[in-house]
Amino acid sequence: xxxxxxxxxxxxxxxxxxxxxxxxxxxxxxxxxxxxxxxxxxxxxxxxxxxxxxxxxxxxxxxxxxxxxxxxxxxxxxxxxxxxxxxxxxxxxxxxxxxxxxxxxxxxxxxxxxxxxxxxxxxxxxxxxxxxxxxxxxxxxxxxxxxxxxxxxxxxxxxxxxxxxxxxxxxxxxxxxxxxxxxxxxxxxxxxxxxxxxxxxxxxxxxxxxxxxxxxxxxxxxxxxx
Amino acid sequence: xxxxxxxxxxxxxxxxxxxxxxxxxxxxxxxxxxxxxxxxxxxxxxxxxxxxxxxxxxxxxxxxxxxxxxxxxxxxxxxxxxxxxxxxxxxxxxxxxxxxxxxxxxxxxxxxxxxxxxxxxxxxxxxxxxxxxxxxxxxxxxxxxxxxxxxxxxxxxxxxxxxxxxxxxxxxxxxxxxxxxxxxxxxxxxxxxxxxxxxxxxxxxxxxxxxxxxxxxxxxxxxxxx
Numbered sequence: 504x505x506x507x508x509x510x511x512x513x514x515x516x517x518x519x520x521x522x523x524x525x526x527x528x529x530x531x532x533x534x535x536x537x538x539x540x541x542x543x544x545x546x547x548x549x550x551x552x553x554x555x556x557x558x559x560x561x562x563x564x565x566x567x568x569x570x571x572x573x574x575x576x577x578x579x580x581x582x583x584x585x586x587x588x589x590x591x592x593x594x595x596x597x598x599x600x601x602x603x604x605x606x607x608x609x610x611x612x613x614x615x616x617x618x619x620x621x622x623x624x625x626x627x628x629x630x631x632x633x634x635x636x637x638x639x640x641x642x643x644x645x646x647x648x649x650x651x652x653x654x655x656x657x658x659x660x661x662x663x664x665x666x667x668x669x670x671x672x673x674x675x676x677x678x679x680x681x682x683x684x685x686x687x688x689x690x691x692x693x694x695x696x697x698x699x700x701x702x703x704x705x706x707x708x709x710x711x712x713x714x715x716x717x718x719x720x721x722x723x724x725x726x727x728x729x
Numbered sequence: 730x731x732x733x734x735x736x737x738x739x740x741x742x743x744x745x746x747x748x749x750x751x752x753x754x755x756x757x758x759x760x761x762x763x764x765x766x767x768x769x770x771x772x773x774x775x776x777x778x779x780x781x782x783x784x785x786x787x788x789x790x791x792x793x794x795x796x797x798x799x800x801x802x803x804x805x806x807x808x809x810x811x812x813x814x815x816x817x818x819x820x821x822x823x824x825x826x827x828x829x830x831x832x833x834x835x836x837x838x839x840x841x842x843x844x845x846x847x848x849x850x851x852x853x854x855x856x857x858x859x860x861x862x863x864x865x866x867x868x869x870x871x872x873x874x875x876x877x878x879x880x881x882x883x884x885x886x887x888x889x890x891x892x893x894x895x896x897x898x899x900x901x902x903x904x905x906x907x908x909x910x911x912x913x914x915x916x917x918x919x920x921x922x923x924x925x926x927x928x929x930x931x932x933x934x935x936x937x938x939x940x941x942x943x944x945x946x947x948x949x950x951x952x953x954x955x
Binding site: 517542543545546547548549552553554555556557558560587588589590591593595598600601602603604605607609611613615617633637641644645647648649650651655658659677678680684685687688689690691692693694695696697698699700701702703704705706707708709710713714715716719722723726 | 743768769771772773774775778779780781782783784786813814815816817819821824826827828829830831833835837839841843859863867870871873874875876877881884885903904906910911913914915916917918919920921922923924925926927928929930931932933934935936939940941942945948949952
């Protein structure tokens with residue numbers, strides 16, 4: 504069965520959006536689009552009853568989220584031992600500016616994935632997963648640079664979290680001002696936000712004449728295009 | 730004692746950065762600057778052994794982080810019951826592009842705060858906290874728009890998480906390429922990222938001639954200035 508032919512998944516009891524259910528959406532295309540647009544994720548873990556939230560880079564490969572870290576990191580060992588995790592990816596698209604304090608908000612897109620993130624152990628599978636991870640975040644770069652040797656591959660852990668239990672939450676549009684505030688003379692609307700880049704900075708040790716890589720030019724174009 | 734005169738706090742056993750300790754920093758000015766620059770936070774909670782990570786807006790007011798939500802939300806009730814929390818704020822400043830797969834990274838700033846986030850219950854204190862919250866995220870806006878009435882104030886919860894147990898993690902600079910890769914003919918360096926805005930969009934119901942508010946012009950300038 505091709506990826507795109509699968510039905511969107513139903514919300515589980517744990518991922519169903521309880522507040523403002525109109526903002527919940529369980530369509531897989533939307534979940535994929537949000538994850539693919541925002542490599543920064545926040546990984547939640549429990550250690551001795553205390554929650555911890557770590558920033559991680561995440562990359563979706565079909566129905567898995569890959570994350571990576573040092574093989575020696577405590578959070579990697581916790582996940583490898585089967586600790587339940589939550590990975591959330593969020594981006595703010597706009598400030599929403601209403602005519603009353605209460606009607607201020609942000610437009611955002613967010614996905615949360617619940618499950619276990621297990622390390623990929625076998626060497627060939629791990630190398631392939633690392634390549635897929637990098638290819639998602641920075642397409643074309645893998646082919647431009649030196650591949651990891653055996654020791655480098657050993658030092659990194661790459662973990663795979665299935666998207667099976669995931670949900671998106673999205674807010675779009677302008678302020679939902681109350682009828683009674685519409686006559687107010689204050690400006691209301693949205694201030695759109697986006698990511699932008701500045702000029703790439705070459706490493707001081709780079710010899711003169713080495714051109715900017717194709718992969719970096721393409722990444723920059725993609726970020727600037729939103 | 731004035732705020733700025735307090736010494737930076739020592740890392741607790743739980744917030745000490747274990748991996749790559751050179752990236753850990755516990756200086757309160759840096760912690761404040763990171764929190765103040767990035768209103769999007771990720772709140773970690775445990776419910777029945779499962780971690781959950783929610784996107785929230787956060788605003789620092791002196792040595793407290795304020796977050797808000799619907800008074801009826803499940804996560805708000807969990808926090809009000811004293812559930813331990815972790816709030817992490819992260820921003821990516823650049824892609825770091827090395828000459829080998831392993832030497833790719835991102836420059837980022839991140840703060841994690843551990844503790845309990847308790848609701849501010851008393852009406853005057855809650856109103857003041859909500860104003861301070863909004864003043865941090867969108868200075869000047871409170872004075873421009875209608876203040877919350879009693880019912881609106883009741884519907885919102887505002888919670889306060891002390892910064893007592895917090896730590897920052899920061900990566901800056903270019904790729905740390907290996908000596909043996911420096912002769913490679915591939916481009917290496919960093920691609921800086923930043924936030925930008927697009928033209929504000931007025932609400933369709935806004936009468937002609939209402940000028941853009943000062944607070945929104947100032948917010949826009951602040952975002953564009955980085």
